Amino acid sequence: MCQCIEQKQKYPILQVNLKKIYENVKCTVDLCNGKGIRIAGVVKGVNGLFPVVDQFVKAGCKYIASSRVDQMIRLKGAGINLPMMLIRIPMFSEIDELVKHVDSSLNSELETLNQIEQTCKAQGKKHGVVLMFDLGDLREGFVDEDEFMDMAVYVENTLENVDLLGVGTNLGCYGSIKPTEENLGKLCDIAEKIEEKINRKLEIISGGATSTLPLIIDGKIPEKVNHLRIGEGMLLAKDLDDLWKIDMSHMHQDTFVLKAQVVEVKDKPTYPIGEIFIDAFGKTPTYEDKGIRKRALLAVGKQDFVMHDKLIPQKEGIEIIGSSSDHLIVDIHGCNEEIKIGDILDFEMYYPPMLYLSGSPSVEKVYI
Ligand SMILES: *Cc1c(COP(=O)(O)O)cnc(C)c1O
Numbered sequence: 589m590c591q592c593i594e595q596k597q598k599y600p601i602l603q604v605n606l607k608k609i610y611e612n613v614k615c616t617v618d619l620c621n622g623k624g625i626r627i628a629g630v631v632k633g634v635n636g637l638f639p640v641v642d643q644f645v646k647a648g649c650k651y652i653a654s655s656r657v658d659q660m661i662r663l664k665g666a667g668i669n670l671p672m673m674l675i676r677i678p679m680f681s682e683i684d685e686l687v688k689h690v691d692s693s694l695n696s697e698l699e700t701l702n703q704i705e706q707t708c709k710a711q712g713k714k715h716g717v718v719l720m721f722d723l724g725d726l727r728e729g730f731v732d733e734d735e736f737m738d739m740a741v742y743v744e745n746t747l748e749n750v751d752l753l754g755v756g757t758n759l760g761c762y763g764s765i766k767p768t769e770e771n772l773g774k775l776c777d778i779a780e781k782i783e784e785k786i787n788r789k790l791e792i793i794s795g796g797a798t799s800t801l802p803l804i805i806d807g808k809i810p811e812k813v814n815h816l817r818i819g820e821g822m823l824l825a826k827d828l829d830d831l832w833k834i835d836m837s838h839m840h841q842d843t844f845v846l847k848a849q850v851v852e853v854k855d856k857p858t859y860p861i862g863e864i865f866i867d868a869f870g871k872t873p874t875y876e877d878k879g880i881r882k883r884a885l886l887a888v889g890k891q892d893f894v895m896h897d898k899l900i901p902q903k904e905g906i907e908i909i910g911s912s913s914d915h916l917i918v919d920i921h922g923c924n925e926e927i928k929i930g931d932i933l934d935f936e937m938y939y940p941p942m943l944y945l946s947g948s949p950s951v952e953k954v955y956i
Contacts, residue, residue, distance in 0.1 A: 601848075613627075633820060716750075759771065
């Protein structure tokens with residue numbers, strides 16, 4: 589009976605625990621709201637999967653943010669009513685759709701802002717912008733403070749349909765720069781200078797992403813910061829715990845589980861036989877000879893998760909040893925349970941497999 593059902597179920601599955609995601613988002617929203625900070629829930633890490641985004645809305649995010657316009661169009665169409673924010677600098681080629689469907693975007697280029705203005709006028713619409721300042725991470729944003737302030741004044745005084753919502757920064761993405769009281773303090777100082785120049789308060793001072801959460805937990809976030817764009821820290825909550833050594837035990841980290849089916853179980857040598865050349869991806873991996881060991885082959889591959897080393901086997905005694913486009917290979921020699929073909933093995937994951945699996949059309953999404 590049970591086996592019948594299992595055979596009908598399609599694998600691989602990405603199992604998403606919506607209740608746990610809701611609780612993670614609620615916990616983060618409550619923490620941040622306590623400091624006067626509103627959350628833009630960043631949904632690009634799950635390809636904007638609707639049921640997940642729905643939890644972001646229910647748990648109190650004030651904006652939905654993504655780097656992809658198509659995800660936001662789909663979400664609006666599906667009934668998500670929160671303001672949408674594009675968190676990648678817009679391409680010229682997407683400005684029509686941006687203005688039509690997305691409420692605001694992060695910006696750093698005069699020509700792009702001018703094109704948004706023209707498009708807004710043509711469509712009879714308004715669009716909000718957050719100007720990005722680069723505090724040293726060296727991805728997007730103005731580096732020169734005067735140029736930045738001039739741009740803010742230009743948007744405020746010259747552009748009619750583009751509204752200056754505020755200023756923001758991004759850290760920890762390219763230059764791996766840590767958000768601190770000092771660098772975010774600088775953003776706040778600049779924001780204050782802009783406010784003096786335009787003679788009003790800015791609505792948004794956006795102090796970064798998940799990597800800014802430690803400052804909030806430590807009570808060191810500059811008071812003026814009132815907006816964060818959070819994805820990983822609510823979806824998985826693994827990075828702060830593992831990389832930053834911050835206790836995130838109050839958060840659920842088992843929100844996403846890959847379930848894959850075993851298609852072969854055999855004893856094999858651990859060192860390849862023949863002349864080692866290159867694998868299917870042009871790499872020459874190294875192999876350690878551990879003699880003959882029992883391994884299982886699973887029907888899921890790099891095409892689905894890209895990085896097998898970011899998957900976390902859930903059964904004791906199982907170790908991932910490699911993958912190719914369509915297969916995952918695990919060492920099961922040390923596993924006390926018998927593993928047979930047809931069995932399903934579970935893997936938790938870090939951010940990269942969540943990103944890829946959620947977008948893979950060959951992976952079933954199951955919500956619990
Ligand atoms: C991806 C992204 C975020 C969210 O990052 P997380 O680490 O998932 O919280 C925030 N801001 C920008 C500009 C981004 O590109």
